[in-house]
Amino acid sequence: MIGGALVVGYAATNPMQAIGAILQGGGDDPEPSAFGPFIRITDDGWVTIVNKQQELGQGIHAGLAAIVAEELDADWNKVRVVDARSNFRAYGVQMTAGSNSIASNWDLMRNAGAAARTMFVEAAAARWGMQSSGVVVRDGVLSHPGSNRTATFAELLADASRQTPPQTPVLKRRQDYRLVGTDRVRRKDSLAKSTGTQIYTQDIQRPDLLVAMVAHSPRFGGKLLRFDASDALKVKGVSHVFAIETGVAVLAETTFAAKRGRDALRIEWDDNEAEMRSSPDLVAYFHDIAAGRTDVEPGSFQSTGQSPEAPFDGDVVEFAFDFPYLAHAPMETLDCVAKVDGWDVAITSGAHLATVDQVQAALTARTVPGRVDIEVIPAGGSFGRRGAMSSDYLVECVRIAKRVEGRSVKLIWSREDDMRSGYFRPMSHHRVWVQVGSDGFPERWRFHSVCQNLLPLAPNFTATEGIADSPNLSTAATVDGKIFTPAFPVIVGFWRSVGNSHTAMVMEHVVDQLARRAGKDPVSYRRFLYQKAGDTRRLAVLDELCARAGWDTPLEAGWARGLAIHQAFGTIVGQVAEVRLLDGRPIVRRVVAVVDCGIAVAPDQIAAQIEGSIGFGLSAALYGAVTLKEGLVQETNFDRYPVLRMNEMPAVETYIVASDNKPTGMGEPGVAPIAPAVANAILALSGTPTQRLPLLNSAMNAGFSIGS
Amino acid sequence: MSYTLSVNGRFHDVDEDGETPLLWVLRDSLSLTGTKYGCGAAQCGACTVHLDGRPARSCSIAVRAAVSAQIVTIEGMDGAEAVALRDAWVKHDVPQCGFCQSGQIMSAIALLRNIKQPTDQDIDLAMSGNLCRCATYTRIRAAIHDAAAKLGTST
Structure with missing residues (x-):
């Protein structure tokens, strides 16, 4: 089969093109424009920019639009942004993950804007009978200064639309940017989100819509044995009760009827293959694994030096860390709207990975991806939860919708469903040995890291991301990692x-303990390590951080500063936290952050991401733990899974290092340094190192308090 | 059973089980979806509405207990404080995912109606029942101070 061979050939050279070939059934660009799939210009002069990524709070709609508008020289005040539906042929891969939405679309968006700009310039030059080099574009207006001629995008629209788009348009030089990198890049959705008018999946209402709730196994790995729906079906408004692969679905006219119907189910679960252990059992199991007392065989992440397996000798220090499961707990619980009509599947969802979700929905409905249309709408948070490669909640909704073909189904998960559903940040245990030289710096490092894998079949690289490439290893001739x-x-x-949520704590808290042991200031200790590594970017962040935080100035009695610097998704973030201990509780009043994220596209949104990341990371550091008791998740709502509240939020200052490098990620890197920054401050205050998170009492670490 | 509710200055007859939380009546029966479900347990504040002028968690109030109250949701919010806060929210680009912000603004309106120039401690007290997983707290604080200052100079 020639077609098959072609696809295989594609797959060998470019897997994305292979996916595209399979997804082509998705059809053409839904709103074809002369300026390509990302830019639509109308005769009222407004520019509509299509956001192919998912808006889940990070402000990506504004960042991508600003890149286009910069190259197009559009009037930012006449730019609107619309969210793209799933369409591989029009937009390419649609996956919002790895903090890469700006980085991976930087060239695509610049070229899209520059190509459209060129088309307007050529149209103006032709109309005015002159060389295109003399035409200037600014804020949606073309002009020729020599002859005082001007024309707007609207006036030139028809002519420009007939121009041939250039294949390699000339891009602006960085010093000519007027929008990118300024505080004029603002969100376009703040008004809708400040008036209750922004529509989320939870808010979708249709005349034919049924609300679905599902009773899931209370234990991971549990299976449905039998159920009795008689009482559920007596609840007013309940229309359907049936078993699906993930449990028992109850469909009703309203959300509350669905919930009542579900509450009335009587279900027996088969726990033969279910996880029945409790968190303390799992912690002990992880310790046994790290010590080689189990049959879990290690893989190595890094082995450098002459004989990495050789025993350590001399001055050897050992460190151990335990990290709990963490839930994402976005404010909008998981939800999805789907309708199956023969071969066609229509989905409305805050879908993170539209391309993957499209394929998963097609497999579930036994159709082809091209017959699956996903209307991607903003999500009320995600923090990775909606980015599950299994598309679990979306697949569940499609399964239900297939059973009631022709009707829209809105699947709603309660907070308890959401918290029990897993996809947790994995538990981990890290054991670290450092052989310290006479100068107080590491000669050898050894790591044993225990962590479940996030992806089936792939190497478990996220378990130690942020360790293997750390400049903190620079003085060691030998590194041995398992x-x-x-x-x-x-x-x-x-x-x-992801992995940085625990590895930053390992690398940055160990370094402060080593510095303390060597009688050196944590900053000068790091400076030596970074110099040895030749890490000029981190050195610049360190210097700026010290200057901005006033590292060398004293604080009031009882307060201390803690510093941490970590690189993730290409971005380096340094943070200094000002902390005191009040009855053993850390109080964090101020965090100074310095960011090197390459070219800063939207500085105010970068600051917002740093503020939010610190709040998110501090929630986890102080309180975050999902624990199991005989396999049952104990933290099912915000009473037992506390997250940071207004009165606990520190003041945050964000400073961005000027850079000409390509932009790197901003949605996630700010989370990683806050836990070690706080732990390092606690170390300075009390002399006590932190060996486990969260810092405050939880079922993970009952009886433990700081300073004890 | 039929209940008559006063919502945003208008009366609505709804046919509900009396135990149905007000939240679901507002959302599913009256299509007022600006009020959000976040936890169902009065833990997060996403469902905050005003009952007789006071902020209340609509997820934990049975509809039968709300019949005598003047209910106001984000859709019905009006007045100097509401306008000043909305403008300040936009000026500071407070929202990220935005899901909690209806509840945040409802709590902030009640705060400014009670205390014209709130201190940071007043804001902590009034706003700590409203969770924001995106942690937009620093901007919420700044926006409340900004709105209060604007209201102070305009009277």
Whole structure:
């Protein structure tokens, strides 16, 4: 089969093109424009920019639009942004993940804007009978200064639309930017989100819509044995009750009827293959694994030096860390609207990975991806939860919709459903040995890291991302790293900053302990490590951070500063936290952050991401833990899974290092440094190192208090 | 059973089980979806509405208990404080995902109607029942101070 061979050939050279070939059934650009799939210009002079990524709070709609508007020289006040539906042929891969939405679309968006600009310039030059080099564009107006001629985008629209788009348009030089990198890049959705008019999936209402809730196994790996729906079906408004692969679905006219119907179900679960252990059992199991007392075989992430396996000698220090499961707990619980009509599947969702979701929905409905249309709408947070490669909640909704073909189904998960559903930031245990030289710096490092894998079949690289490439290893001739990957039914997933959410704590808190041991200031200790590594970017962040935080100035009695610097998704973030201990509780009043994210596209949104990341990371550092008791998740709502509140939020200052490098990620990197920054401040205050998170009492670390 | 509710200055007859939380009546029966479900347990504040002028968690109030109250949702918010806060929210680009912001603004309106120039401690007290997972707290604080200052100079 020639077609098959072609697809295979594609797959070998470019997997994305292979996916595109399969997805082509998705049809053409839904609103074809002379200026390509991302730009539509109307005769009222407004420019509509299509956001192919998912808006889940990070402000990506504004960042991408600003890049286009910069190259197009559009009037930012006459730019609107619309969210793209799923369409591989028009937009390419639609996956919002890895903090890469700006980085991966930087060239695409610049070229789209520059090509459209060129078309207007050529149209103006032709109309005015002159060389295009003399035409100037600014804020949606073309002009020729020599002859005082001007024309707007609207006036030139018809002529420009007939121009041939250039294949390699000339891009602006960085010093000529007028919008990108300024505080004029503002969100376009603040008004809708400040008036209750922004529509989320939870808000979708249709005349034919049924609300679905699903009773899931309370334990990971549990299976439905039998159920009795008789009482559920007596609840007014309940229309359907049936079993699906993930449990028992109850459909009703209203959300509350669906919930009441579900509450009335009587279900027996088969726990033969379910996870039945409790969190303390799992912690002990992880410790056994790290010590080589189990049959979990390690893989190595890094082995450098002459004989990495050789025993350590001399001055050897050992460190150990335990991290709990963490839930994403976005404010909007998982939800999805789907309708199946024969071969066609129509979905409305805050879908993170539209391309993956499209394929998963097609597999579920036994159709082809091209017959799946996803209307991607803003999500009320995600933090990685909606980015599950299994598209679990979306697939569940499609399964239900297929059973009631022709009707729209809105699947709503309660907060408890959401918290119990897994895709947790994995638990991990890290054991670190450092052989310290006479100068107080590491000669050898050894790591044993225990962590479930986030992806089936792939190497468990996220378990130690942020360790393997750390400049903190620079003075060591030998590094020996082992990753142990236990497998059991608790489902783990991507959680904002992924592996960095624990590895930053390992690398940055160990460094402060080593500096303290060597009698050196944590800043000068790091400076030596960074110089040895030749890490000029981190050195610049360190210097700026010290200057902005006033590192060398004293604080009032009882307060201390803690510093941490970590690189994730290409971006380096340094943070200094000002902390005191009040009855053993850390109080964080101020955090100074310095960011090197390459070219800063939207500085105010970068600041917003740093503020939000610090709040998110501090929630986890202080309180965050999902624990199991005989396999049952104990933290099912915000009473037992506290997150940071207004009165606990520190003041945050964000400073961006000027850079000409390509932009790098901003949604996640700010999360990683806050836990070690606070732990390092606690170390300075009390002399006590932190060996586990969260810092405050939880079922993970009952009886533990700081300074004890 | 039929109940008559006063919502945003208008009377609505709804046919509901009396135990139905006000939140779901507002959202599913009256299509007032600006009020959000976040936890169902009065833990997060996303469902905050005003009952007789006071902020209340609509997820934890049975509809039968709300019949005598003047209910106001984000859709019905009006007045100098509401306008000043909305403008300040936009000026500071407070929202990220935005899901909690209806509830945040409802709590902030009640705060400014009670205390014209709130201190940081007043803001902590009034706003700590409203969770924001995006942690937009620093901007919420700044926007409330900004709105209060604007209201102070305009009277």
